[in-house]
Amino acid sequence: MNKTYLIANWKMQLLNSEAKNLASEVVNTKKNENTEIVLCPSAISIAPLSEILKNSAVKLGAQNLWPEQKGSFTGEISPTQLKELNVEYVILGHSERRKNNAETDEQIHAKVKSALANNLTPIVCVGETFEERQEGQTDLVIINQVTKALQGIKLDEGQKIFIAYEPVWVIGSGQAVDPKEAQNIVRLIRKTMLDLLPQNMVENNLKVLYGGSVDADNILNFIKPNLIDGVLIGGASLSLEKFKPIINSLNNK
C-alpha cells in the first residue's frame, strides 16, 4: 500500500514553545499507518522537535539548507547539522524563498544535490505566479523549474525525491486550485521527470505533492494514488484543531 504524505510547513509562524506543544500533540494523535506526517518547523525548533519526535512515527523536516558541509556561511545550516538531529526531509525552493531571498534555480539545484548526497529527502517546490498563469505560461514555468532543479541528479536505490506543485497565487489564499488542474500539472511534472530519470525511478522513487490552501474539507479531492501522493500544508497545519481533522480524514480513507 502506498503511503500518503502530509508535510506540515510551519514557516516562521510558531514560537519555539508553540512548536514543541504542537509537535507533542501531533505525536499523540492517532494516524493511519500508511500516513507519513513530516513536521517542518523553523530552524530554531529543529533540535527540540528532534527529541519530541524521537520515539514516534512522526518525521522531522527542515525548510532550507546550505549546500556545503561546513564553513564560513553565517546564518546558514548544513545538511550534516540537519542529519545529526535526525532530520529526514528538507523543503527546497519554496516560492517564498524564491521571492524573498531571490533564490535561483541554480541554487536550488545545488541544494537538491547536496540533500541527496547527505541522504536527506528533498521536497522541491515548483509553481507559477498569477501573472505567469494569466500569460498562459504555467506549463513552461513548471517544466523549466523541474528541469533546472533536477537535471543530472542521480538517485541511489532507496532514495526518494519529492516535487510539490504549489501554484504561488493560491498559497495562503484559502482557495485551493481546481483539483483537476492540479492533476494535470502533476501529470506534466511526472512526464518531465521521465526525461531526467529512468522510468522505474520515476515510478518508484518520485513522489509528487500538491500544496496551496489545503484543508480538511478539500484534502481528499487532491490525493490520487499513483498520481498525487500527498500534500504540503501551511496554514492548516498550525494548530491541532485544524491539523487533526486532516489526519483523521486519511484514517477513514
Ligand code: PGA
Ligand atoms: P498554505 O501554504 O497551506 O497556507 O496555502 C502552503 C505552503 O506554502 O507550503
